[in-house]
Amino acid sequence: MSEQSWLECIRGCGEKHAITEVVYQCEQCGGLLDVKHDVDALKQRSVGEWKELFEQRAAVRSGSYASGVWAKKEWVCPQLSLEDIVTFYEGNTPLLKVPTLGKHIGLSDLWVKLCGNSHTGSFKDLGMTVLVSVVNHMIRQGNPIRAVACASTGDTSAALAAYATAAGIPAVILLPHAKVSPEQLIQPLSNGAKVLSLDTDFDGCMRVVQELTQDPSIYLANSMNSLRIEGQKTVGIEVVQQFGWQVPDWIILPAGNLGNVSALGKGLLLMYELGLIDHLPRIACAQAQNANPFYLAYKNGFKQYQPVAAQKSMASAIQIGAPVSYERAVKVMQCFDGIVEQASEEELANMCALADRSGLYCCPQTGVALETARKLAVQGVIKPNERVVVISTANGLKFSQFKASYHDGRMTGMDALYANQPLELPADLGAVLAAIG
Ligand SMILES: *Cc1c(COP(=O)(O)O)cnc(C)c1O
Numbered sequence: 019m020s021e022q023s024w025l026e027c028i029r030g031c032g033e034k035h036a037i038t039e040v041v042y043q044c045e046q047c048g049g050l051l052d053v054k055h056d057v058d059a060l061k062q063r064s065v066g067e068w069k070e071l072f073e074q075r076a077a078v079r080s081g082s083y084a085s086g087v088w089a090k091k092e093w094v095c096p097q098l099s100l101e102d103i104v105t106f107y108e109g110n111t112p113l114l115k116v117p118t119l120g121k122h123i124g125l126s127d128l129w130v131k132l133c134g135n136s137h138t139g140s141f142k143d144l145g146m147t148v149l150v151s152v153v154n155h156m157i158r159q160g161n162p163i164r165a166v167a168c169a170s171t172g173d174t175s176a177a178l179a180a181y182a183t184a185a186g187i188p189a190v191i192l193l194p195h196a197k198v199s200p201e202q203l204i205q206p207l208s209n210g211a212k213v214l215s216l217d218t219d220f221d222g223c224m225r226v227v228q229e230l231t232q233d234p235s236i237y238l239a240n241s242m243n244s245l246r247i248e249g250q251k252t253v254g255i256e257v258v259q260q261f262g263w264q265v266p267d268w269i270i271l272p273a274g275n276l277g278n279v280s281a282l283g284k285g286l287l288l289m290y291e292l293g294l295i296d297h298l299p300r301i302a303c304a305q306a307q308n309a310n311p312f313y314l315a316y317k318n319g320f321k322q323y324q325p326v327a328a329q330k331s332m333a334s335a336i337q338i339g340a341p342v343s344y345e346r347a348v349k350v351m352q353c354f355d356g357i358v359e360q361a362s363e364e365e366l367a368n369m370c371a372l373a374d375r376s377g378l379y380c381c382p383q384t385g386v387a388l389e390t391a392r393k394l395a396v397q398g399v400i401k402p403n404e405r406v407v408v409i410s411t412a413n414g415l416k417f418s419q420f421k422a423s424y425h426d427g428r429m430t431g432m433d434a435l436y437a438n439q440p441l442e443l444p445a446d447l448g449a450v451l452a453a454i455g
């Protein structure tokens with residue numbers, strides 16, 4: 019069996035490259051590249067054999083197959099040797115039923131996929147293990163790569179810094195000044211990355227990193243690099259596996275640069291092509307109203323697309339006005355009968371707080387996705403008993419200031435419906451009893 023993968027232009031020019039070539043765009047048309055797999059080779063294993071293999075790997079506790087990404091190695095990066103893999107055992111995250119929250123939202127079969135329960139606290143680990151492992155391989159083969167570099171809204175840089183330093187590869191991080199949380203800023207600093215805080219927004223950082231990585235010895239680690247997509251695509255596969263190979267009715271996720279929705283679609287389509295599932299779920303993308311170019315394009319049937327200047331959003335990880343993977347994502351929306359919704363700042367903040375009341379600890383981006391679930395349920399687009407999975411993209415612990423300012427009333431111009439404050443009391447039993455009623 020010779021499973022193979024290579025890079026190919028997403029616009030169908032037919033241009034191909036090895037996955038170890040330093041190339042991010044089609045040299046003929048400028049389109050992005052996708053990793054393609056030899057599906058005929060993959061079909062040499064039966065549906066039952068694939069399921070059995072993945073069930074066995076889900077029980078593995080050490081070695082590279084203990085990673086949820088590398089457990090699907092044959093579908094992700096078949097030709098990489100195990101010694102080149104750089105992993106923190108990402109993936110295999112909990113898929114949690116949340117009936118209390120579901121009741122509030124009007125959905126009786128609501129689930130949250132906790133991708134923030136991961137080494138650096140976000141789903142970005144899924145893609146970064148693949149990218150850094152391939153770069154590790156390239157360097158070992160003698161490719162003169164000096165550093166890996168990315169633009170980031172906070173989570174990509176945390177993941178890149180951790181994986182790169184674990185492999186002994188220098189990392190260069192471009193962050194928009196004062197637009198990532200303090201936790202997200204300290205992560206790459208702690209991992210020893212060269213962190214450059216630029217006086218611009220994410221889109222400005224993205225432009226500079228593309229110029230910087232024209233130098234082939236500085237390797238681009240943003241999700242326009244399709245190696246990231248290969249790791250991230252395992253999330254949908256994992257969800258289906260966790261449901262005993264059953265497809266949920268809906269998968270909802272927050273969307274910014276549109277790499278993650280492209281990845282989600284790609285993984286599910288591969289499962290469909292190989293016969294592990296016989297139909298596809300519907301996908302809903304959730305955008306912050308303050309940074310909603312994909313929502314606006316959806317509203318006109320994807321006939322017109324205008325990047326926007328992203329306004330400030332508390333969902334800072336999706337505060338992006340010119341998403342790089344727009345074309346990829348449109349294709350996914352067409353295959354999955356997709357929907358795009360949006361949430362205001364007030365809506366996302368209250369939804370996070372409501373979700374926290376049911377025991378979650380929701381990041382603002384996940385709040386946007388949960389609010390989208392609620393809106394689609396209210397609109398009757400999602401039926402009350404349909405099975406809905408919301409992808410929680412990051413750990414709430416990365417957004418302490420957001421939480422604190424909600425609860426202590428510093429978020430002005432909105433009703434903080436679920437704000438909660440400590441009571442200051444003397445150390446006296448009577449006062450305590452009076453306070454707790
Ligand atoms: C990166 C990120 C997103 C958005 O993913 P895209 O691929 O940019 O659409 C959403 N939530 C969090 C927490 C993220 O870090």
Ligand SMILES: [Zn+2]
Nearest residue numbers: 027031044047
């Ligand atoms: Zn092309």
